[in-house]
Amino acid sequence: MQSHLACFNPACRARFDINDVLYNCTACGGLLEAKYSFDAIDQAALKKTWRERRMDNAPLSQSGVWRYREMFPFLDDMRHVVTLREGNTPLLSGPRAAAYGGLAAISFKHQGFNPTGSFKDNGMTCGAAQARRLGMKRVACVSTGNTSASMAAYASAGGLDPLIFIPHGNISYGKLAQALEYGAKTFQAEANFDQILALVRVLAERLGIYLLNSINPFRIEGQKSIVIEMMDQRDWRTPDWIVLPGGNLGNVSAFGKGLREMHEVGLIDRMPRLAVIQAEGSSPFYEYMAARGAAPFRAQEHPETLATAIKIGDPVSWPKAQFEIESSKGTVERVSEQEIADAKAVIGQCGIGCEPASAATLAGIRKLTAAGIIDRDADVVAVLTGNVLKDPDYIYRYHTSQLQAPNGTAILPTFGNKPILVPNDPDRITELIG
Ligand code: F0G
Numbered sequence: 001m002q003s004h005l006a007c008f009n010p011a012c013r014a015r016f017d018i019n020d021v022l023y024n025c026t027a028c029g030g031l032l033e034a035k036y037s038f039d040a041i042d043q044a045a046l047k048k049t050w051r052e053r054r055m056d057n058a059p060l061s062q063s064g065v066w067r068y069r070e071m072f073p074f075l076d077d078m079r080h081v082v083t084l085r086e087g088n089t090p091l092l093s094g095p096r097a098a099a100y101g102g103l104a105a106i107s108f109k110h111q112g113f114n115p116t117g118s119f120k121d122n123g124m125t126c127g128a129a130q131a132r133r134l135g136m137k138r139v140a141c142v143s144t145g146n147t148s149a150s151m152a153a154y155a156s157a158g159g160l161d162p163l164i165f166i167p168h169g170n171i172s173y174g175k176l177a178q179a180l181e182y183g184a185k186t187f188q189a190e191a192n193f194d195q196i197l198a199l200v201r202v203l204a205e206r207l208g209i210y211l212l213n214s215i216n217p218f219r220i221e222g223q224k225s226i227v228i229e230m231m232d233q234r235d236w237r238t239p240d241w242i243v244l245p246g247g248n249l250g251n252v253s254a255f256g257k258g259l260r261e262m263h264e265v266g267l268i269d270r271m272p273r274l275a276v277i278q279a280e281g282s283s284p285f286y287e288y289m290a291a292r293g294a295a296p297f298r299a300q301e302h303p304e305t306l307a308t309a310i311k312i313g314d315p316v317s318w319p320k321a322q323f324e325i326e327s328s329k330g331t332v333e334r335v336s337e338q339e340i341a342d343a344k345a346v347i348g349q350c351g352i353g354c355e356p357a358s359a360a361t362l363a364g365i366r367k368l369t370a371a372g373i374i375d376r377d378a379d380v381v382a383v384l385t386g387n388v389l390k391d392p393d394y395i396y397r398y399h400t401s402q403l404q405a406p407n408g409t410a411i412l413p414t415f416g417n418k419p420i421l422v423p424n425d426p427d428r429i430t431e432l433i434g
Contacts, residue, residue, distance in 0.1 A: 003074045005217060006035045008320055018074055021134060023201070023215045031320055032217045033257065034074050043266040046070055050232055064088035065125050065225040068232075071261060072126065072221040080132040082158035084115035086125050087225055091233050091381070094350035100343070101362050102369030104377050107239070108347070109230050112354055112387030116178060119226060119251060119385045120150035126222030127212045128154040136210040138163060140203065142196040143213075144247065144309045145175025146386055151212050152182035163209060165189055165196045170308055172355075172391035193248075194299065194314035214250025215316045223251055224258030230381060231268055239272045241374055244383040245360040246276035246285055246332070247310035249321035251385070256324025272381075274330035275374070276321065277364030279305035279357075281406060283334040285318055289325065290332070304406035306394060307340055309357035309386060331373055337405040338412065339363035341398050345415035348395075353388030 005016040009030030016022055022032060050068060053061035060066040060078060064087020075081070091107050098106035111119035124147075131139050140163040141151050148164040148171075155162035162184035166176065170192070179186050189196050197213065204211040214220065227242065244251055252274055262268045278286045282303035288295070300313035315321070325332060335343075343366065344359030361382035368374040388395070397403035400418055403411040422429050 003036045038265045041265045068228045080129045082128045086121035089113040100346045101365035107381045110384045116150045117387035118146035120146045123219035123222035124150040124154045127219045130218040131210045138209040140209045141212045142200045145171035149178035152179045152184035156183045174390045220254045223254030227258040239381045240378040241380045243275040243361045245357045247312045249315040249317040253317045253320035274328045277360040278334045281305045286334040307356035333364040335363035342414045354384040355386035355390040358384040
């Protein structure tokens with residue numbers, strides 16, 4: 001069986017050619033996923049090959065995504081690959097953050113070490129490769145900032161024209177600056193993320209532009225490499241929990257698929273539990289899962305959070321995310337603006353740092369350990385999705401007591417660290433340092 005696309009809806013499971021330009025099932029409208037036969041995989045040999053590639057200077061081996069290409073063999077010709085040496089992101093310990101989160105230890109998988117500073121690069125290298133394989137000239141996305149930064153870079157590096165749509169005034173300058181610098185045609189629309197996604201889908205269809213949002217199944221294939229690399233770095237010891245922030249819910253879908261497939265071929269001997277953390281003002285998936293089937297999924301019309309990366313009210317991948325949370329016996333939590341801000345400062349104090357959405361992980365862990373859902377001694381990996389420099393304005397405001405939640409409430413600088421204005425006077429400064 002070759003690789004193909006399949007409908008994710010268990011009642012449908014329609015099959016499509018891997019080269020069909022589709023984002024939803026034409027039979028039922030469901031989400032699509034890439035499928036392969038992994039029968040021929042020898043897991044021990046593969047682990048060895050992947051280790052050897054780390055010492056190999058070939059671009060595909062140096063990529064922390066394509067090194068693991070046997071787990072997403074959708075491409076027939078590797079010359080379509082555009083790589084900026086994505087992946088290769090570290091696992092870092094943070095004792096102070098562990099204590100804050102109510103844990104004996106914590107490990108951060110820091111996706112902010114990627115070429116454009118977020119986990120989107122892991123998926124975008126695959127999406128851009130498929131775009132080139134299909135002979136596309138233009139690619140488009142709507143974004144809360146990171147997808148657009150990443151798409152702009154990979155499209156430009158691969159000779160494609162990037163078209164970006166962002167909610168006007170609602171993404172950080174760091175991310176907008178990247179899109180401009182990487183040469184994307186950038187449209188700031190007077191609408192929110194969910195509305196713009198609908199708009200971009202119409203335009204993609206009308207103009208024959210390839211859509212590179214996480215609804216694109218090849219993005220999901222690339223993002224699987226985050227958990228594959230994580231397991232390789234851990235010598236294939238499965239953690240108890242993997243915790244990540246949730247917005248459009250593509251990443252948790254990718255993690256679940258990657259872990260299930262690794263389990264299927266014997267690369268890991270058990271599944272970790274997945275925990276998705278949302279911001280309180282932007283938590284439609286939390287609400288839905290908390291209702292335990294008592295109410296249908298309902299989009300939030302006016303999502304609000306200062307963690308703009310996850311300011312999404314109508315996440316497209318919720319059916320996949322639900323499946324992955326349930327099949328991994330995972331959980332969904334939500335956290336307040338204050339909790340995100342404080343957790344972020346604590347991650348900063350570890351010398352690690354991350355953008356606001358990423359800090360929802362530690363804030364969520366703190367709540368989940370307090371509730372007894374995660375044990376104090378559990379082996380926990382929290383995924384930091386974006387680099388600390390993505391949103392410096394947020395950081396400055398927090399530390400100088402100027403940060404306000406979207407409803408106007410002041411965020412307290414619990415771990416504030418204000419800059420100190422000093423005269424040009426060594427005596428006075430000596431006095432201040434003490
Ligand atoms: N963290 C960061 C830093 C993000 O940029 C995003 C999503 C998420 C978490 C949530 O991941 O959508 O897979 O659940 N950012 C998208 C964007 C929506 O446009 O950059 P998700």
